[in-house]
Amino acid sequence: MINASVVTIGDEILIGQVLDTNSQQLARALEETGIRVVRMVSIGDSKEEIAQTLLTELSRAQVVFCTGGLGPTKDDITKAVLAQISGSRGYVRHPGQMQKVVEILHNRGLDILPINEKQADVPDKAEVIVNQLGTAPIMVFRDMPGSGSTLYSLPGVPHEAVGAIPAILADLRAHQPLSSILHRSVMVYGMAESALSEKLAPWEDALPADMHLAYLPNTLTGIRLRLSCYGDASGDEPERLEAQLSQLKALLGPLMYADEDTDLETTLGRILKEHGLTLSCAESCTGGEIAHLITSVAGSSAYFLGSVTSYAVSVKEQVLGVPPQVIRECGVVSSEVAAAMAQGVRRLTGSDYAVATTGLAGPSGDEHNPVGTVWIGAAGPRGIKTVRFVYKNDRKRNIERFAASALNFLRLMILEDLSN
Amino acid sequence: MINASVVTIGDEILIGQVLDTNSQQLARALEETGIRVVRMVSIGDSKEEIAQTLLTELSRAQVVFCTGGLGPTKDDITKAVLAQISGSRGYVRHPGQMQKVVEILHNRGLDILPINEKQADVPDKAEVIVNQLGTAPIMVFRDMPGSGSTLYSLPGVPHEAVGAIPAILADLRAHQPLSSILHRSVMVYGMAESALSEKLAPWEDALPADMHLAYLPNTLTGIRLRLSCYGDASGDEPERLEAQLSQLKALLGPLMYADEDTDLETTLGRILKEHGLTLSCAESCTGGEIAHLITSVAGSSAYFLGSVTSYAVSVKEQVLGVPPQVIRECGVVSSEVAAAMAQGVRRLTGSDYAVATTGLAGPSGDEHNPVGTVWIGAAGPRGIKTVRFVYKNDRKRNIERFAASALNFLRLMILEDLSN
CATH class of the missing domain: 3.90.950.20 (CinA-like)
Incomplete structure (x- = not known):
């Protein structure tokens, strides 16, 4: 299983003004993909702190995700640190992201200033995934010096960070040998977790060794039951998972209100x-x-x-x-x-x-x-x-x-x- | 200024199931007290990881706060790690916390099992602040081996963690030479941050060197303007702060809806x-x-x-x-x-x-x-x-x-x- 670390950058988090929701969203998506988040770290907008933290995390985890610190203002020094620790020799302007910058500012009726254009500049070691929702590019640094690990840099604005997740997961899948993992969720309401777990115990205990049931409770949505199959990709996992899911649904009856993650x-x-x-x-x-x-x-x-x-x-x-x-x-x-x-x-x-x-x-x-x-x-x-x-x-x-x-x-x- | 680090313990955070709100609440309270949070770290329920992270953070910050990992179940191994890294030789049962355990279980109509009694046991190097809202005690470890720093351990349940903050701040003030810092907040609604900052610029620029105005915006509550005085405690800070606050209020007029932090x-x-x-x-x-x-x-x-x-x-x-x-x-x-x-x-x-x-x-x-x-x-x-x-x-x-x-x-x- 691949280990990952999530680093959030921004003074506003350390003074408690902003709640970091990006780390949770990323962690949830990674967990479902079969990547294990082993640490989350939040640090301030300090060059030394960012460089030191990223290098430490890169040496511990195969993949590091950092969010924040990419805006056009002077506080946002992450890009300079990324250029330095990736061994980049300069910046290149990315045409796809530049087009996005032009488009976004145009839609807001704003002129494009040099500070905006610089948003599309990336360290020359970076591969770019165009941020469709904002001006700051998503950057991928593969095979980082010293560790050989991969670093993804995401924008800090929550809807941009969350919006970047699918493209990042696709990139990960294309470059890392991820374990094959299948999930199916059902939503349950009206029974306490302890009672439900007792009710399901006989079935749960008889699950094949490569399947696992997780209880994910929430005040507003009840309990999400997630059935996962960590198969060896021999091919019959989808059918076997569906067969177990049918049994689970029959056991739950009207306690189950949906067979997907919803509310x-x-x-x-x-x-x-x-x-x-x-x-x-x-x-x-x-x-x-x-x-x-x-x-x-x-x-x-x-x-x-x-x-x-x-x-x-x-x-x-x-x-x-x-x-x-x-x-x-x-x-x-x-x-x-x-x-x-x-x-x-x-x-x-x-x-x-x-x-x-x-x-x-x-x-x-x-x-x-x-x-x-x-x-x-x-x-x-x-x-x-x-x-x-x-x-x-x-x-x-x-x-x-x-x-x-x-x-x-x-x-x-x-x-x-x-x-x- | 004292540096602090916040460590959150729990697998449920790393898989994205639970959003960590404790760190933000703590960070906000600490910042207002004049303590600078330099790092927040979230880690899983692993003995080695907890020990290593706490020791690292203790070596970097004068005060470390850790939350979570104190419940009665087998996942909660924090207390054992705290005993080990604090150099404790055993556990002692704290009578005040024991009384709370009895009271809470009694109110819920539950019997007291040995596993519940153990909640009131603390490593012998710990000082206890009784958790008035739950069974797990708040622990203080002063002068930790190796670093000399102070470690506070808080329960992970959010309302218990937040409820512990006032007692912890009082303990901090009693044991650490905190810089004298005064805050007053006013709440503003109906003007964008940029327009407000332009309106207030002449007054803000004329503020004395030891005073600072912070803009803390929120969708539902508008902008909290926080005026802070980092005085040398020569004695006239409260009056000087009030005088500036009066000027600010006059400038704001009906834009201001309250002269305290509210909604x-x-x-x-x-x-x-x-x-x-x-x-x-x-x-x-x-x-x-x-x-x-x-x-x-x-x-x-x-x-x-x-x-x-x-x-x-x-x-x-x-x-x-x-x-x-x-x-x-x-x-x-x-x-x-x-x-x-x-x-x-x-x-x-x-x-x-x-x-x-x-x-x-x-x-x-x-x-x-x-x-x-x-x-x-x-x-x-x-x-x-x-x-x-x-x-x-x-x-x-x-x-x-x-x-x-x-x-x-x-x-x-x-x-x-x-x-x-």
Whole structure:
């Protein structure tokens, strides 16, 4: 297995102003490709520090990725260091990247200054992968002096760095003998990791030696189960992986919401779109998070009509039509109120389905319910259902769990309706 | 100035499953204390790697912070490495942390197993700061063999790591001669960094040599301006800093929304609470983000009544009462619709103030408006106002900017009403 190291350059990271997300994105992509990241290092915009760190990491790892330090301003001295440690004798202007610089500045209505043109200059030892999203080129230095390792230099702007990953992986595959590794992911919601792992243990224990199951949990998306095959490329790996995946899917049943790496809001949207159904929601404790998740999916206007955040009792009563008597008798955090809210917003918007939440995200509970309690109501053409969960996180994570649970509860209800 | 290094331990970071936020939180707190973070390193759960990295960092920096690797499971081998490199001869059980372990497990209704008790055991060279939020103790190793540097070991769980920072800073101050450094922050919204820096240049250039202004921009909160005084503690620094701050505030006028490090939703909530006012909102393109921000503030139920996310035209018309004719004649993304939405939700909920958004977050615009266009409407007891902005970000960041701009627009309207 190839070892890699990721080096992030920038004072803004060391003073805590900017959160480094590039390293995570790179690490995730590398891991899936079968490359093992053994270190991540963040350093400042200092020539000596950059040179010393890169040389150290090149001597430890076969591939080093560095991000940042490539902009046109004076802080960005990475390119000079790369020229020096790669034994370059000068710079050459890369025509493909120069064209990109011209195009980008032209689109922004800006003149091209000498400082911009210099962005397309690279040390003569560098191979260039054109950065399609920005002015700073992606550079590859093969067979670095001293170590023989390969160095990739990426821009620091997050969407440019992430955008560079596919081209870099393709370049890696073309130049390094990578172990053949296949992955398939399925997304699971509604069972704790420990319970799920117990449920799957007999099947997991019987997996062939070249297959491995990874549990990758997340508050908003549930657990991603990733089945990997580290085969010797004898040829039948894809079929064998699919066969095991079928068994896994059968074991999971409706716990599985997708057989690829995605999230609940995208999956729910796909079901609604496919069947020409519309959706609305009513939120109390989640305060807009469900609507925010649903509308974060581009194209959600095809099925999402709208929502009501009814924080005040008066809005629950007057906008959603929850009967005051129900609130008085059952309490705001109750099955009855969740049901009435879902019904109310469904009637108000005329949607096919509606989901509603009422609960206590924190910091405190009330006399009837512990903090972390949520009642979820779902309403559709065939009736209303409710469910109660109690989570034990802080306010922010409770809100996320409530919202994800509501999306999943509605998904299950729609699937059941569709199957009958 | 003291140099520090931050080491994060955990395989889950190297495979990209978990984003390391602890390093940023620590770095930010350290920078404000006048400690310079020179490196951040993330490594896996390997004994040799942990020992080697910590020893290297201890030899480079006067203080090293390591987070993670302290849980009860077999992966967590940090404590053994710390015992070894600190020259400890054994472990001692810390009574204060033991009490915390008992308390936490008891509250979760769990029995205390030997594996849990071991959490309170620390190498005998360690001083303990009790972790009030979890079972793993915070450990301090002073005068480490070989380097003489200090090593702080923090738990990896983010809210525990962040919760440990104040106690660690207090310990640092009690044991290290820190340079005296004073900070004051003001929050600014509604002007680009470049324009703001031009506006402030004459004042900034005239600052005394021991004062410095930093620009810390953020999509959701605007620009934090941090004025720092690196005085020699001759005694008049606080007064001199306050005097400069007064000048800065006068220059900023209503661009400044707070004279401490906070955000728009908290500031708006404070104004509403102080004056006994209530709020509602109607969201189209922001899809719940405004309500989500407002309700992320604990205690927001005191002033936030609720909101309507009117994604569909039918919901704009039937729930918010936007006249169909207005939509037909002016288009959905228009001043008139933003105004009618704000008015509609104010009437519906009976709130004192209301804010509404209608726009195009992306990925594409329409025939009348470029992508990134938003119309914001604000309604209050003295009437209605609207404003248009065009931002040039991706969908996610456009939604954030729309929401922040809406909160700020409403803030300015309320302040004007209150001042008349």
